[in-house]
Amino acid sequence: MESDLYNDPAIMGGCSVPIKVNRKTKLEPTIVNVGGIRIGTREVIVIAGPCAIESHDQLLESAKAVKQSGGKILRGGAFKPRTSPYNFQGLGEEGLKMLQAVSRETELPVVTEVMDTRQVEVVSEYADILQVGSRNMHNYPLLKEVGMQKKPVLLKRGMMATIEEYLLAAEYILNQGNEQVILCERGIRTFETTTRNTLDLSAVPMLKHLTHLPVIVDPSHGTGHRWMVPSLSRAAVAVGADGLIMEVHYKPEDALCDGHQSLSPNEFADTMANLKKVAHAVGREM
């Protein structure tokens, strides 16, 4: 059914898809390889960990919980884009060192955010995947810089970016020679206020329709509520996401940021068990 409509421009709502990310240019899906973990196959990959790296112990305990329940990649922020200059801004390079140490102890590859072109080199030394956050999706110098690295990039959708702008942002990276790009729907800004953002799950099939890049979903930022993460995770897998990125903290109530949307180790374990059933129901592995 999809293939019939693929050439109908009407389905794109006026969206023009640039050449390098376009599924018509490269028919087979791109698989992003992170130290043997492959994103974009039949297997649903879960990335999880705390919002911010706070200490070696906090990160290690959280990472163990992630690994134990089947998470394949560890997330943790060292440079944090915070709305207020008075909020915790992250541990910086010290945090990166903790991330690398925990990565080695747990044998989990790690993803962490880079916010500044001047940080790309140092973050690349420590991280397995470079994350460009929602607030920087339109930061073209940063996109070009990560496009020149030999590392996979996790490019989050801007909170108010159209599908077309998002694909063009990815094109900036591919255009520099880096094709290892993971897209991530993380909620868009709308008039609704009961959730932090409005998770746009339609974006998953739409992106997979238009591009060959893998697409994952962030239900933690997408909803802003810990208790909604399990159900929206299931929906993300059911709709066809290639993976998930979730906030998991070994003690959410003590987290320096985003505790209200972070799962505890037990909640994460339950969530993963339920996700597997949905993955199998839609013909995916996990």
Next chain:
Amino acid sequence: MESDLYNDPAIMGGCSVPIKVNRKTKLEPTIVNVGGIRIGTREVIVIAGPCAIESHDQLLESAKAVKQSGGKILRGGAFKPRTSPYNFQGLGEEGLKMLQAVSRETELPVVTEVMDTRQVEVVSEYADILQVGSRNMHNYPLLKEVGMQKKPVLLKRGMMATIEEYLLAAEYILNQGNEQVILCERGIRTFETTTRNTLDLSAVPMLKHLTHLPVIVDPSHGTGHRWMVPSLSRAAVAVGADGLIMEVHYKPEDALCDGHQSLSPNEFADTMANLKKVAHAVGREM
């Protein structure tokens, strides 16, 4: 996990939940009974049929396809709210008669839209469920009028309505004495244009968290693209919807309205088969 957070006002984003629809007022979920079909139980109920009633044959053939694949209730519009006065406005009462006839032939209960307080009485004679459409969610005289009927009401979320406004609209109906209300997420208006609306699947767990009323999802209007209906349907079931309402037309390419978002009988059959797997994966029946 949900129960712990249930009393935390922060989860509602400032949303105040009125008393009659409030889950705290009535702890057990409301089950809407439509001629023996019960909405709001463990069983996922699918409502399907054409956007508009065009002829007896069109409706009958579509209805047979709906029934054959497991649809439990037939939808079909006789009074159509069309953005342009020059578009097909529906067959009116003649359409209602066809709807009733096909209902009897197929033994499917029927839902159809009522747009005008003056039509409520006549529509109630023919329909098993009265639908209040998205454009009329803020039409308070109409809400009061359907609140005075002895028929279940399918109240679609306004395309511009917050969760709070939506619950208050339902409260208008309950406040008149009619507690048989089904809520329906059908996509909200955002800046994104590749989809007709942005289907807000977070609204499903949020509504079920705040109210005892059953919640279904309309992926046809939510996406506006036939090829997206199967994947978003799966996501809707995975996120916890009590049912779905889908556009099915025996010949979508000939439909007088919404053909581009209507499933053919074969597509509907495939969709239903896949939905059952997801329903079972999340502990539901279908």
Next chain:
Amino acid sequence: MESDLYNDPAIMGGCSVPIKVNRKTKLEPTIVNVGGIRIGTREVIVIAGPCAIESHDQLLESAKAVKQSGGKILRGGAFKPRTSPYNFQGLGEEGLKMLQAVSRETELPVVTEVMDTRQVEVVSEYADILQVGSRNMHNYPLLKEVGMQKKPVLLKRGMMATIEEYLLAAEYILNQGNEQVILCERGIRTFETTTRNTLDLSAVPMLKHLTHLPVIVDPSHGTGHRWMVPSLSRAAVAVGADGLIMEVHYKPEDALCDGHQSLSPNEFADTMANLKKVAHAVGREM
């Protein structure tokens, strides 16, 4: 400059303008005549009064303040579309009678909202202009019904209606034979929350560019803050509005609804004095 671009479809952002409201169909601007008050000329017309009619005295005192400062038409709601069923719903026909009485005492024509097709006849007996509110802009039976009346219609823009949908709603009225339609920008729903709505002043030149109908602005609902009404009123006149509709209450602190966005008599007098200067600066009369 405008005329050069008038035929460029790109300026309409894909908006198609239906035939009866289209400025190309009828080159001279439509002037709506309300008992000798003409809307759509070089004169800027101010409509003002309380949100809701509460009592004869409240309405009379407010009306006198309106008239004294140069307001030409009195507004006041008898049927109120309230988000909650538990809020004050208006005095109904009793309010209409007060409105008519005050209209006679002050010799001000009156505008009041009609929400229900069944009310159109009775409201038409008392009102000089029928208002269709923002929540009913998509209520097509109501649009058709007011289109069959011999009274001018004030059609407010839906809070989430595109320019195209708005013009099509007006077309529903003209299509029934009633060409006396006044458009009104009153704020649209966006992600911004410091104001009640986002007043879209660009809509004024855009509408005047596309249609021959007069366009007024409602800065009271558009901002939701009394203290912002004077500055946004000035902007509305500067941008080219043919009039304004403002909430004025003789005692805003005692108002049963919208007191926080209603001007006191003194504030209204100041506002009018300043508006005249702006009107003259842009070649309008007042």
Next chain:
Amino acid sequence: MESDLYNDPAIMGGCSVPIKVNRKTKLEPTIVNVGGIRIGTREVIVIAGPCAIESHDQLLESAKAVKQSGGKILRGGAFKPRTSPYNFQGLGEEGLKMLQAVSRETELPVVTEVMDTRQVEVVSEYADILQVGSRNMHNYPLLKEVGMQKKPVLLKRGMMATIEEYLLAAEYILNQGNEQVILCERGIRTFETTTRNTLDLSAVPMLKHLTHLPVIVDPSHGTGHRWMVPSLSRAAVAVGADGLIMEVHYKPEDALCDGHQSLSPNEFADTMANLKKVAHAVGREM
């Protein structure tokens, strides 16, 4: 009237205003001084020039037109944030040199955009005002970097930024010691598509209510249509803006970017003449 409401938290719609930009912290308005041109006084200051610097002649001819009609500061982009990597990206440092040369020839101070922390130093050598564009309003490393410069900063509102986020972005700059910040409303993203963005003129009085920083308006990006710039400029002055920034190109039809929203020299001259009348009507100078 404003002062009465100033302490009412309700007027801010839940917006918390950080300390350094807060009008309660510093009661007198901040005046930004750019080589003798003072922004934030009774005088309305107009910044104008081409979207992108294309050549010395293009810039010089445009600058002469700006100066002749009363523009006080020249704008022109050397580093351009373009949605597509295949669009013209600007002349870079070569463009900055042209900008400086034309600045000297015309004695107009200049503002130009900086997109990358690594460019801040070089742009500071050539520009009188550093512009942080809409897409970089959430780019916190860049905000910190311009906060460490001794140059005024023109901080445009993000197309998706709430008033609160915008004030917090400005706070990042002030917090580094640079208080010479000009705010600029340039249109927000909404569902409406006939205009490029929705110019939020309510933001002007709201910002001036909450902060001591000067506020200007960009009607060119705000509307995306050349023919709308004159009327929205008038509205911006009427609503209380301290200045305007407009795109002016000596040959808009040949512009490499944004020609459709750039005024020609004659259109700019007309616009300025009309703006003066509005400025005087609201007690401002120009």
